[in-house]
């Protein structure tokens with residue numbers, strides 16, 4: 001079975017030279033990080049009374065969970081889940097271990113800088129080469145087998161707690177993602193064979209992305225993470241109790257998704273958009289930064305093995321995307337970013 005790490009290795013982005021700024025050492029936003037102003041005008045009045053979205057929030061023990069999840073995926077491309085079974089102590093631990101990592105001196109973090117062909121380790125966002133300005137962001141990607149080696153580089157004598165927490169978190173995320181995928185498939189009325197396909201997804205490796213957005217002297221002139229859709233089937237996002245995520249709603253614009261204590265966000269990625277034959281929108285989203293808080297977020301990307309086929313489920317008529325492998329899609333996305341979906345449309 002070919003893995004996602006291999007697919008990324010085969011499609012290197014010219015990322016190695018894009019090194020995150022040593023954010024704590026700067027007092028003003030340098031020109032390299034200056035984006036066009038995005039201020040409160042991005043939050044049109046009338047969306048909700050407080051300018052924030054009313055994301056569907058779904059209790060996973062609700063008897064109507066299948067319909068609710070299906071409806072949220074179709075109308076928002078995103079949902080918030082509660083009663084998800086991930087202990088709140090683990091949510092706190094993953095945040096504090098991520099904070100411990102990003103608080104290290106820049107030269108220490110640089111020891112785990114992603115290699116030119118690797119996807120795991122420290123560095124800028126994978127989408128960085130597509131933009132002329134840099135982002136107020138640093139990331140650390142956990143995928144494949146590099147976790148222990150990287151943790152040892154970061155903390156030669158004290159790396160176990162990081163590894164234990166990240167391994168436990170990945171395991172819990174995989175179980176939750178697997179459960180969510182089954183609910184999603186049920187809502188789409190797929191064939192028995194397609195239902196069984198979910199088991200092979202469970203065998204594939206996911207990726208864990210730790211995001212760090214240091215406080216920023218001029219947050220309206222910087223961007224944490226530029227607008228994008230996630231490539232895999234679904235993403236489970238832990239916002240760590242700090243605002244920053246914004247989603248794009250047609251006819252409305254950018255709206256903030258406030259974190260709710262203990263809840264997790266789930267969003268539709270490109271591959272699920274394809275499998276759903278465009279019934280579910282791939283969520284277009286970005287992260288903004290703020291002046292006072294160092295925001296952390298943790299994203300888990302769940303997708304099928306790299307050599308498996310991606311195509312609209314058979315009962316969804318008139319397929320609007322051609323069939324291709326995950327690997328091929330990763331390669332098209334690595335070259336064309338947001339144009340990738342339109343390039344495979346029938």
Ligand SMILES: O=C(O)CCC(=O)C(=O)O
Pocket residue numbers: 209211225230237239244245246285286287296297299
């Ligand atoms: O930090 C966030 O809220 C969003 C993170 C994200 O979009 C990603 O890691 O792909």
Ligand SMILES: [Fe+2]
Pocket residue numbers: 228229230285
């Ligand atoms: Fe994302």
